Amino acid sequence: MTEPRLDLDRRVLAGGLTGALVGIGASAMGGASVGAWLTVASLLAALFALHRLGRQGPDAPLSFGGPQGRTSNASSPR
Numbered sequence: 001m002t003e004p005r006l007d008l009d010r011r012v013l014a015g016g017l018t019g020a021l022v023g024i025g026a027s028a029m030g031g032a033s034v035g036a037w038l039t040v041a042s043l044l045a046a047l048f049a050l051h052r053l054g055r056q057g058p059d060a061p062l063s064f065g066g067p068q069g070r071t072s073n074a075s076s077p078r
Helices: 003-028 032-055
Strands: none
16 A cells, blocks of 8 residues: 555554543543543544555565575575
């Protein structure tokens, strides 16, 4: 997928999880009704974003600057 969509999904995931924490805090402080709705809505947004991130497939492999084409040391002679 495209990079802007990936960034948007990551921001929605972060916002949803932050909103869930704020909703839990609001419920604990006495605003149970508002906090409950905020928590549920935020968790639904986070689940939606997580689903979209999962549907985009795996990320590109990380390169740590090691030798190219070598994946492990298990087959190297000692």
